[in-house]
Amino acid sequence: MNARAPLISVVVPTYERPDLLERCLAALLRQTLAPDDWEILVCDDGPSPQARAVAQAMSARAGGRPAIRYLPVSRTQGPAGARNVGWRAAGAPVIAFTDDDTLPEPGWLQEGLEAMASGAEAAVGTIVMPLPPRPSDLDRDAARLEQAEFATANCFVRRDILEAVGGFDERYTLAWREDSDLHFALIERGCRVAPAPAATVVHPLRAARFAAGIGMQKKVMFDVLLYRKFPRLYRQRIRSGPPWFYLSVCAALLLALAALLGGWQRLAMAALLLWGLLSLFFFLRRLRLSAFTLRNVAELLLTSVLIPPLSVFWRAVGAARFGGGLP
Structure with missing residues (x-):
């Protein structure tokens, strides 16, 4: 257990994708931020032994630094509710959000914290979605996430601000518009959302049926x-x-x-x-x-x-x- 509270908590919602979760956690463990300065909260939206095992194995691999906590989510359905479980259990004043199918770059957390140090209530990083040489229409549509104004695949929000706006609206039971909802709530509250262009996550495209x-x-x-x-x-x-x-x-x-x-x-x-x-x-x-x-x-x-x-x-x-x- 860390002797002091972390500076930033990473919330990773997941649902029935233990292979992608393992890949994401492996990328997170390459962060340049000191291990005692941050933690990871894995929020399993469909509690499963596989996701729990991945979180435990990656925690053992990291030697408990940073701390990796597995949180089963059964009261709600959807990433909005899973993220709420995560940030409410977090021990840091700043919450970093990403998804289980992303690959955060090593400097992601460091750059995010630097953007937040300017006094902003939130910050948004860069999402990179490489397209194949011959992208399908679905590939191009998915890659539009790169141009999103505010996406939970790569954003940072102060915990007290999340408390003030009530977090994510759990009526968004699918991964759609729940991030825009939080963004609009921040705007209406007069919060400043800072750019963090160097805080990068790669979001590989997934094969679709x-x-x-x-x-x-x-x-x-x-x-x-x-x-x-x-x-x-x-x-x-x-x-x-x-x-x-x-x-x-x-x-x-x-x-x-x-x-x-x-x-x-x-x-x-x-x-x-x-x-x-x-x-x-x-x-x-x-x-x-x-x-x-x-x-x-x-x-x-x-x-x-x-x-x-x-x-x-x-x-x-x-x-x-x-x-x-x-x-």
């Missing part, structure tokens, strides 16, 4: 929650208006179906043609910058048809669940 973008549309309902809580900031920093393109695609498809049921064949064919042209435009726009491979083309064809109606559907689900208007 075919047409993974279909299931990812469920996350859109959390845009509704974020919009309900912070409408002004959402319009300024996320989206300035409704998703008119998706709504147009859905309107054309619904008109075609209604016309068919009503026996208006010409109107149905015209609406169906409009829907097909809009879907083709969406497909070609996404294909233009991504890999021209059989898998990617097939994936884009399927998802270009399904994403607009699914996105609108999950927005409606979000509105029903969280109330308020649609973003």
